Amino acid sequence: MVVSILGSQIIGIIPLGDIVFYMTSFNLFMFAAALVFTFIIAISKTETQIEAEFGSLGDREIKVAKKEFKFRRFLAIICGLATAGAMVTGDLFDFTLFVCLIGIVNIGIVGAVKQVDVLDSAFQYGLIAMIASTPLFVGASLILAATGTISILAINSLTYTTPMMLFGSILLFLGVAGETGVAPFFATKAEMFRTPGSPFLLIIHLSSLLIIVRVIEILLIINKPF
Amino acid sequence: MKSIGRFWNSLANPDRIPRFYALVLGIVLIAGFLIPIGLNDHQLYPRPEPQLQINAQDPLAPYDRGGVTFEQRGIVKAQYPQYLPAIGEITAYLSPIAMGVDHTTLYYGTSIYSSPGGLIDEILYYTRGFDTVLESSILMMAFVIASFIALNFTMRRED
Numbered sequence: 001m002v003v004s005i006l007g008s009q010i011i012g013i014i015p016l017g018d019i020v021f022y023m024t025s026f027n028l029f030m031f032a033a034a035l036v037f038t039f040i041i042a043i044s045k046t047e048t049q050i051e052a053e054f055g056s057l058g059d060r061e062i063k064v065a066k067k068e069f070k071f072r073r074f075l076a077i078i079c080g081l082a083t084a085g086a087m088v089t090g091d092l093f094d095f096t097l098f099v100c101l102i103g104i105v106n107i108g109i110v111g112a113v114k115q116v117d118v119l120d121s122a123f124q125y126g127l128i129a130m131i132a133s134t135p136l137f138v139g140a141s142l143i144l145a146a147t148g149t150i151s152i153l154a155i156n157s158l159t160y161t162t163p164m165m166l167f168g169s170i171l172l173f174l175g176v177a178g179e180t181g182v183a184p185f186f187a188t189k190a191e192m193f194r195t196p197g198s199p200f201l202l203i204i205h206l207s208s209l210l211i212i213v214r215v216i217e218i219l220l221i222i223n224k225p226f
Numbered sequence: 227m228k229s230i231g232r233f234w235n236s237l238a239n240p241d242r243i244p245r246f247y248a249l250v251l252g253i254v255l256i257a258g259f260l261i262p263i264g265l266n267d268h269q270l271y272p273r274p275e276p277q278l279q280i281n282a283q284d285p286l287a288p289y290d291r292g293g294v295t296f297e298q299r300g301i302v303k304a305q306y307p308q309y310l311p312a313i314g315e316i317t318a319y320l321s322p323i324a325m326g327v328d329h330t331t332l333y334y335g336t337s338i339y340s341s342p343g344g345l346i347d348e349i350l351y352y353t354r355g356f357d358t359v360l361e362s363s364i365l366m367m368a369f370v371i372a373s374f375i376a377l378n379f380t381m382r383r384e385d
């Protein structure tokens with residue numbers, strides 16, 4: 001049994017059949033951060049935006065209606081829990097499923113707003129998230145085909161890397177980049193943040209941040225560059 | 227230099243992002259044809275040669291993994307057998323309807339309506355049970371979002 005992964009000690013594991021969650025201090029910190037943030041979001045109220053009109057006193061208040069508020073809070077909590085799960089999971093396929101769940105829930109959080117521009121960019125983000133599920137799962141399955149296992153703990157103890165594993169990890173990263181909408185594909189998400197309802201939108205940011213950190217850890221474990 | 231700046235600026239338009247993403251993905255996938263295929267043959271779920279079972283007139287032909295339900299384990303491998311004390315015990319399970327079909331025809335295993343053995347159930351609910359929970363929750367979230375939007379924007383619309 002492996003006791004250290006990327007140089008940090010494994011504190012404990014949670015076996016759920018073949019899917020084993022493992023905890024190192026690094027994973028545990030991100031897991032706790034995601035849970036704490038989810039809790040804060042669950043008890044907080046949304047912001048209220050003021051739209052000021054230039055040259056007049058006609059300020060308008062934009063509030064989130066109660067029903068919409070409840071719906072978005074629910075989706076934000078699911079998103080936070082999925083992020084927390086993705087932080088500790090020790091199984092590649094499980095990780096891709098968590099990322100997929102985050103992608104769908106992110107669309108839902110902004111899907112309930114009434115601004116047409118925001119909905120347009122949410123639609124574009126949805127298109128990317130749908131396309132991205134292909135490289136996401138293809139990457140995971142290529143790594144399974146190349147190594148014979150998708151348990152990260154088992155991959156960690158392998159001593160070799162093949163070009164196919166590298167290609168699988170590139171596809172996996174491309175899939176995660178599309179699902180979370182990072183750097184070159186960020187424009188669609190940037191538009192989404194203009195809608196009112198701030199704490200729920202922040203979970204979209206936080207989840208993509210944590211997922212990117214975690215996917216880099218997984219890629220380091222798979223490819224062993226050091 | 228100027229054209230690079232123009233290219234970055236064009237990425238600020240949300241309409242172009244899916245096309246750009248599809249382009250990047252296409253390039254990577256085409257580059258994938260150059261990658262040498264190295265498969266690992268220590269797969270998780272092994273089975274005997276299909277022709278052996280067909281020649282032995284087994285009705286479950288390519289899918290038979292042996293075993294007796296709750297008595298003798300079938301051929302199933304797991305990544306972590308120490309966490310799965312009852313692995314393989316329901317591999318031989320057939321539902322009553324499946325048993326009836328099994329007794330009437332020799333080609334049950336290859337027919338389109340077959341789900342021979344509990345192997346699929348073991349993968350879904352025992353060895354990789356948490357994946358099943360996640361998959362169905364993804365589906366549920368998709369339905370929740372779709373029904374919320376349909377109810378509040380399509381049916382009860384007040385602009």
